Amino acid sequence: MIPYGRQTISEADIQAVVDVLHSDYLTQGPAVPAFEIAVASYCGAQHAVAVNSATSALHIACLALDVGPGDIVWTSPITFVASANCALYCGAQVDFVDIDAKTYNLSVERLAQKLEIADKTGKLPKVVIPVHLAGLSCDMEAIHALGKQYGFRIIEDASHAIGGRYKDEPIGGCKYSDVTVFSFHPVKIITTGEGGIAVTNNPELADRMQLLRSHGITRDANKMTHVSDGPWYYQQIGLGFNYRMTDIQAALGLSQLRQLDEFVARRNKLARSYDLFFAGMPVLVPWQHPDIYSAFHLYVIRLQLGKLNKNHREIFELLRASDIGVNLHYIPVYRQPYYEKLGYDRNDYPEAEKYYTEAISIPMFSGLTDQMQLEVKEKIELNLR
Numbered sequence: 001m002i003p004y005g006r007q008t009i010s011e012a013d014i015q016a017v018v019d020v021l022h023s024d025y026l027t028q029g030p031a032v033p034a035f036e037i038a039v040a041s042y043c044g045a046q047h048a049v050a051v052n053s054a055t056s057a058l059h060i061a062c063l064a065l066d067v068g069p070g071d072i073v074w075t076s077p078i079t080f081v082a083s084a085n086c087a088l089y090c091g092a093q094v095d096f097v098d099i100d101a102k103t104y105n106l107s108v109e110r111l112a113q114k115l116e117i118a119d120k121t122g123k124l125p126k127v128v129i130p131v132h133l134a135g136l137s138c139d140m141e142a143i144h145a146l147g148k149q150y151g152f153r154i155i156e157d158a159s160h161a162i163g164g165r166y167k168d169e170p171i172g173g174c175k176y177s178d179v180t181v182f183s184f185h186p187v188k189i190i191t192t193g194e195g196g197i198a199v200t201n202n203p204e205l206a207d208r209m210q211l212l213r214s215h216g217i218t219r220d221a222n223k224m225t226h227v228s229d230g231p232w233y234y235q236q237i238g239l240g241f242n243y244r245m246t247d248i249q250a251a252l253g254l255s256q257l258r259q260l261d262e263f264v265a266r267r268n269k270l271a272r273s274y275d276l277f278f279a280g281m282p283v284l285v286p287w288q289h290p291d292i293y294s295a296f297h298l299y300v301i302r303l304q305l306g307k308l309n310k311n312h313r314e315i316f317e318l319l320r321a322s323d324i325g326v327n328l329h330y331i332p333v334y335r336q337p338y339y340e341k342l343g344y345d346r347n348d349y350p351e352a353e354k355y356y357t358e359a360i361s362i363p364m365f366s367g368l369t370d371q372m373q374l375e376v377k378e379k380i381e382l383n384l385r
């Protein structure tokens, strides 16, 4: 089976992990801060807080922005459930903004319309979480302008997008957002096994997230409520979690980061090759914006079902049966039973619904060889007939 995505691990990556295993610190050692500095510097952000997953990063980013009961968070319905769950963890409500027909990202027009209505009904969101689906940046300038107009904060869920660029600057620079979150799950662009990071230019948010990732405990005398009892002393000044990344993971991340540009270039090369292959076929290829360099975490095709003799599910099943590990990113979040109970109306999201009936993610990862890609193309051609 050729999977839709998988990690690429080099001998240098393996050695970096082995080196940590031989060292004094498996966790809370020097690799985590070194990784944080490297990611922040890559993105052009001031601060980075490494954690054990992007899910944790989204949670502490929401908490740092004071999301709590009575608040509303908006995100895209076409995303992994974690983009929405983070708001529920904080006791807030979630609502969805339908996607754009072309980019499959949260639609800025729908967002503007929904904000206008929410403003009148007093139900404005506290935070909006745009998701850079497949690695293609959202229109952050426009979303940021709406944030200024309506007073909401922004967390970019860039789990798919490290190594990508928006208007010639790296994703994660946080020019148009409060916090940007990346995931290092093995199917993502670079990996730490499990892991995530939150980057920000706001020192106060960085401090809050650092506390939240480790029990709410500080060893910084300046943050304590009174003078230290002695050299052993620390204080818990908030309620946090154990969301720490280990040094084993951070060392792998540092080594992976050195290959990031190469990985993303390879993904873009594979995408161009797929684009050419699909030209003239009853398939829509991922639309690209001239100002955006996608990290191409995913390559999503949309079946033009009116021009095909088979349905979406048949084609999906035939591809799986022929050892092509296709997938569907994503089931609209409001269709999940847990969310259905919270009362969303599918009719509010016509573009997400349409997307769900046509989309298929085909193999896309830096280790996909030309030979493997050829096999994928041949099997798709055969099974679309």
Ligand SMILES: *Cc1c(COP(=O)(O)O)cnc(C)c1O
Residues within 6 Å of the ligand: 052, 053, 054, 055, 056, 079, 080, 082, 083, 131, 157, 159, 160, 182, 183, 184, 185, 194, 195, 196
């Ligand atoms: C993978 C992913 C997450 C969660 O990442 P983890 O590191 O697995 O917690 C969140 N949002 C999106 C869009 C993702 O794809």
